[in-house]
Amino acid sequence: MDNNIALQAIEVSKSYANHKALNKVSIEVPSQSIFGLLGPNGAGKTTLIRIINLISVMDEGKVLLNGQPISTKDIVNIGYLPEERGLYKKMKVGEQAVYLAQLKGMTKRDAMKQLKLWFDKFEIGSWWNKKVEELSKGMAQKVQFIVTVLHKPDLLIFDEPFSGFDPINVNLLKDEIIKLRENGSTIIFSTHNMASVEELCDNIALINNSETVLSGKIHEIKENHKSNIFEVAYKSQSELNLPHNSYSISGSKTIRDIHYSTIKMNNGSTSNELLQQIIPHVEVISFREILPSINDIFIKEVSK
Amino acid sequence: MNKIFLIIQREYLSRVKKRSFIVMTIIGPILMAAMIILPAYLADWSQATEKRIAVLDETGWFLEKFKDQENLTFYYVFGNLEDEKETALTVNGDLLLYIPKTELNIPVNSELYSVKQPGLNVTSYIKSVMKQLVENKKLLASGIDPEVIKSAKVNINLQTIKVDEGGIEKKSNTEVEVGLAIFSGILIYFFIFMFGVQVLKGVMEEKSNRIVEVIISSVKPFQLMLGKIFGVALVGLTQFLLWIILTLIIVGIFQSGALTDSNSAMEMLENSDVLKNAGKSGIDPMLMVNEVVGGINLKVMIFSFIFYFLGGYLLYSSLFAAIGGAIDHDTDSQQFMLPVSIPLIFAIALSGVIINQPDSSMAVWMSMIPFTSPITMMMRIPFGVPIWQIWTSMGLLVVGFVFTTWMAGKIYKTGILMYGQKVSYAIIWKWLTKKY
CATH class of the missing domain: 3.40.50.300 (P-loop containing nucleotide triphosphate hydrolases)
Structure with a gap:
């Protein structure tokens, strides 16, 4: 059916x-x-x-x-x-x-x-x-x-x-x-x-x-609109600094001693590679891919 | 088709169950019956109480000249004004008529003292007695015998007789015809407006309640419009029939009551203006009513009344439905209602001219054009209209309402889905010409 x-x-x-x-x-x-x-x-x-x-x-x-x-x-x-x-x-x-x-x-x-x-x-x-x-x-x-x-x-x-x-x-x-x-x-x-x-x-x-x-x-549309952005939450004395040019940090914030960074991955690398880069420096609490919400897609498409 | 009946049923029942419908249905016949009964009843009433009048005549001209009438007795007193007023009004509860002496010696002034406002029959009797007496004396003084004047007076009795094409003579009475013409014309006008506006209100209610789109997802807009128009028409017919039946019942009850009161129904009829004249001229009024009404052909009257009521209503209510569909707010309805109702108002405004000359070319044309024909034709029919004219006018009316309904349907189905748009004639024209 x-x-x-x-x-x-x-x-x-x-x-x-x-x-x-x-x-x-x-x-x-x-x-x-x-x-x-x-x-x-x-x-x-x-x-x-x-x-x-x-x-x-x-x-x-x-x-x-x-x-x-x-x-x-x-x-x-x-x-x-x-x-x-x-x-x-x-x-x-x-x-x-x-x-x-x-x-x-x-x-x-x-x-x-x-x-x-x-x-x-x-x-x-x-x-x-x-x-x-x-x-x-x-x-x-x-x-x-x-x-x-x-x-x-x-x-x-x-x-x-x-x-x-x-x-x-x-x-x-x-x-x-x-x-x-x-x-x-x-x-x-x-x-x-x-x-x-x-x-x-x-x-x-x-x-x-x-x-x-x-x-x-709906899930296909979301896949097509995702821009390979991940969010990492971690504990550390200082904020994360990634020298590798495959990644760029597009934003970070700190809430109650926990740092959150959004990282945009450039083409060709995988999330595992990103994690490997991060783990030596900080204590990772969570790691997730940010899929665009329908709301984001809506606004993006309508304001084109 | 089944759905139209559902809509008609809802429109009909929801209106007939309303309190305002019930109130109107009861009040209407009471008012109509009152119009028929009250004049007779009131005349009866005012005579009911016995009145006594003390006459204080200082001139001496009117001694024993006032004759006792039904419920009215006169007696004469000779004291001074203040004392007699006291006795007559406060002690005896009577009235006092005071005719003072005048310097010219011709008594033209008089005063009537009473506790309550005296009735018209009392004052007019006193006036007529005094007038006649003084006039006679003046005539005699100038050497003319009043009897000569009296015998010179005549009553002219003009009986109009209509001769139809077959040469058959019918007695006609223009007054009865005018009455019928005005009555039926105004009734049609009133019905078209009253129920046409109900259609308009109903459409606006559906639009402003936002239920219309729910309904037209089940039925065609045209079906909804027709269902409403027919439903309201049935309400109108129901009300009309109930009015007639209830009026007849109420009048019947009062008549039988009046009859046992030894007041014949005749007496009541004599109180209507038209018949009063007939009574004066010595013709038996009942006989006259039969002859005149027989001359008008009641069957044609009733059939054409129902036809023109329905035809006129269908024509105008579809236009009103279109207006209701097009506008958003009550306040906008005026600018569209007026142009649409101008022909109706025009027909009523010219009713005098049409009744004066029911066969003039203007009257004939107005009774052919569907926008004015319901009123104008109903005004002409009591005076006799060639049958081909009636058929032509009816045919044109049918064509007329089919056309307006079709047109209204187009405006309606576009308009009902338009919210918040300021409607103008230009926009309505676009709706009419473009397919939506």
């Missing part, structure tokens, strides 16, 4: 009255994986998501779902949590959830049954007869999440799912998203929360200025 592509966007272009929102953007989302769609504000993420949801019409390109061009009959197989999301304020929570589920094609009975399960799981059963305006923002977000996943769609699209949640609920949501993947769903999510990208995503694509600038498996 690993090599199956669930969703594929091929050279999708879209322009609005005075700007090009997407310029030949392509993404590939493997099935049963979590895909992170990244990019600065206004890069075109929401436009792409809306095109996948058939809310907007693309000018050029193709979107394939399981190899077939996406069409209105696929709508019931997609769950979408938009960035701009809300509920009818005057409607009761339960009534509203049933209504939204029915719009996704569920029967009333089925919707009630599934909702009961989710409401119990999130321990919000007592909200059923409350009006939405009585709920806090975070509470309403939980209801919205339930409504998005209720009809068990194969493809789930979350646009900024964590905004408005407190850390406890962010974790709850993360767990649920991982469970959904385990149960066979393919998940696309767009976020500015880079920590959650590292934690959850299998693959990412970075869109900037309406174009895809980066895409692939």
Whole structure:
């Protein structure tokens, strides 16, 4: 199943009255994986998501779902949590959830049954007869999440799912998203929360200025962007001084008698060689390679 | 298709369950029934209490001239003003009419003392008696017999009779027709606005609550818009029907109550202005109502009212939906609402002209153009409109609302996803012409 592509966007272009929102953007989302769609504000993420949801019409390109061009009959197989999301304020929570589920094609009975399960799981059963305006923002977000996943769609699209949640609920949501993947769903999510990208995503694509600038498996991207930097922590009377020109110390600091040095390795040498150089001089406490965070890669790519 | 019904159902139920709908549904018929019943009831009421009036006439002209009326008796006193006022008002609880002696010897001034404000029927009776008496005396003084004047007075009774194409004569009464024309025109205007604005508010609510994108990921924006428009239309029809039924029930209850009070329903009808005239001219008012209403063809009236209400509503509410979709804030709605509603306001403003000349070419044109036809045609129908004109106008209205709905759909589906953009006519034009 690993090599199956669930969703594929091929050279999708879209322009609005005075700007090009997407310029030949392509993404590939493997099935049963979590895909992170990244990019600065206004890069075109929401436009792409809306095109996948058939809310907007693309000018050029193709979107394939399981190899077939996406069409209105696929709508019931997609769950979408938009960035701009809300509920009818005057409607009761339960009534509203049933209504939204029915719009996704569920029967009333089925919707009630599934909702009961989710409401119990999130321990919000007592909200059923409350009006939405009585709920806090975070509470309403939980209801919205339930409504998005209720009809068990194969493809789930979350646009900024964590905004408005407190850390406890962010974790709850993360767990649920991982469970959904385990149960066979393919998940696309767009976020500015880079920590959650590292934690959850299998693959990412970075869109900037309406174009895809980066895409692939997350660990491959990190490998490709690493710049052979290591951090050594050690005890010593004086700071480390490496005469060898294969290495250069790019920074150092001292915290409670422990020195930390970041060392950039020049081409051709290995980490073991570096260690051999260091050990005679100081007492090494830790030694690790510094991989660039998605955050660093994001900033680097966007500010190019 | 199934999804549209879900939307219609939600729109309908959420509005019908609202407190404001229930309040309106109850208050509307009460007001309407009050308009029908109150005049008769009030007239009845003011006569209910027995009033006695003491007359202190210093001129001596009016002695025994005031005759006792229903609930009104006169008696004469001859003391001085202060004493008689005291006795009449405080001791007996009566009224005191004081006619002072004047230097010219023609009494034109009089004073009526009372604890409570005397009714109009009391003052007008006193005035008319005094007026007639003084006039007669003046006429006699100049050598004219009042009887001659009286016999010279005539009542002109003008019965207008409409002759239709087949040469069949129908009695018509312009006043009834004018009343019906104004009533139905204003009712359509009121309904289009009231429910059109509900559509606008509903769309804006969905946009500002940010639920719209959740919904249009399940249904097409056009389906959402149509569902809302039809749902609100059903609310309008429900309210309208409830109003009619409840009004009839309330009027019915009061009528039967009035009948046992030995006040016939006729009496109530006579209080309406139109019929009062008829009563004066010696025609049986009930007979007249039947003849006139029979001349208007009620079936055509009711059918066309429902048609023009729905047609006009569909035309305007789709435009209102487009406005609601395009704008972000309540405050922006005014600049777009006004141009859209100008034709409606125009049709109402010209109602006087149209009712005066229901067959003028302006009236005919206005009843053809879909933006004004719902109001103008409803104002013309009571006066009789050639059937081909009605069909043409209805056909054009259907074409009109199909067109506006299509156009509104394009504006709507783009507008609802635009946040924080200042909308102008130029931008809306772009939305209309470019595919999004």
